[in-house]
Amino acid sequence: MITWIRIALIVVLLLVVTLVLLPFQLIGLAFDLKIRRYIPRYWHKTACFLLGIRIRVYGELDRRRPLMLASNHVSWKDILVLGAVADVVYIAKAEVANWPIFGTLAKLQKSIFVVREQKRKAGEQVNEIAERMKAGEIVVLFPEGTTSDGNRLLEIKSSLFGAAAAAVPHTPDGVVHVQPVALAYTRVHGMAMGRYHRPIAAWPGDIELVPHLMGVLKEGALDVVVAFGEAVEFRTGDNRKQLSLTVTMRIRRMLIDHLRGRSYEAL
Template identity: 70%
Template sequence: MIAWLRIVAIVFILAVVTLCLLPVQLLGLKFDWRLRRTLPRFWHRVACRLLGLHVRTHGNLEARRPLMIAANHASWKDILVLGSVADVVYVAKAEVANWPVFGVLAKLQKTIFVEREQKRKAGDQVNEIASRLGGGEIVVLFPEGTTSDGNRLLDVKSSLFGAASAAVASSPEGVVYVQPVSIAYTGIYGMPMGRYYRPIAAWPGDIELTPHLMGVLKAEALEVDVDFGEAVEFRADTNRKVAGASVVSRLRTMLNQRLYPRSG
């Protein structure tokens, strides 16, 4: 009974906060105020606090711009976690725009929606990302292209870093920085989280959202470690495959060291 009362309280408080911030965010989007970039961070922090996500950061967000973040992707909670520590926008598959609740929230954060199967639109989508980077926004890319089970980094295609290369031409200094950032769910109820409990944190695509969401709400305390790695420079003469492989290697190393510290 207590668990259900907590769930109702979380949903109610988050709904109230959302409705209070909604008019301001809509105005920010309409007039492209800087506030529309910073307000989501406050919302994400509130959401993390209510859901019991305890976020610890290691290292620092790259200060130089244009900046793209390449992060591993285990769950929809990654959005809340990263959004609580940096003013970012996300790249998401087009169908997310039509998801209940999540789609609306994604639009309010001005997420960049891409249609991966529409090759004819690939150029326009890359240009959209490059334009956002050139405008000073921090764009988050999940290069795995899907969610994992939270225990490892899936295979990554270097072609997904094409937007970083495309943005080089609009960069004043002729360079775009791509920073690897690992998100590791490492603890639950104050205890280390092993493979057995990680499904509570991770959300692979074959698991229904509602039962998973209820499990997260009941869990109360999930510890998340966010590691900011050394950024990789993309220039006009940079080999995209080599640079992309360097980003992925650093990302995989950080994630493995955080998930399996004893094996490092």
């Protein structure tokens, strides 16, 4: 009974916050005002607080622009977590736009929806990403292309870095900064989360969204590490596969370190 009361309270409070922020975000979207970039961060911070997601940040967000964040992908919770620590915009699969709740929220954040199967649209989509980066927005890419079980980094697809290459000619210095980010879900209710328990935080994709969401609401108290690595400078003529290899190496190293608890040794 107490669990259901808690869930109801979370839903009501999140709805209230949404209704308060929504008019300002709609105005920002209608007139393409910069406030549309900042308001989602307050919503994500509130959502993480209400859901019991505690965030530890290691390293710093690169201050240089244009900036693309390349992160491993564990769950829909990654959106809340990254959105709570930085003013970002996401590159998402086109089908996300039709998801219940999350599709609407993605549209309100002006996510960039891509149709990977339709090559004729690829140029337009890459150009939109490049324009958004050129305008100073921080674009988040999940180069694995899908979610993992949270224990490892899946194969990174170098083709997804095409947006970084497309943005290079439009930058003043002829460079795009690609910063690796590792998301490691490490604890539940303050207890270290082993590899067999990490699926509590993960959403591999073959589990239906609503039951998984209810499980998270019931569980609560998740600790997640957001580790920012050293950014890679990508210039005209640079090789996307080399960029992919470098980003892969840095994300994997940070992910392994934090999953093994090395991030807590200094505390």
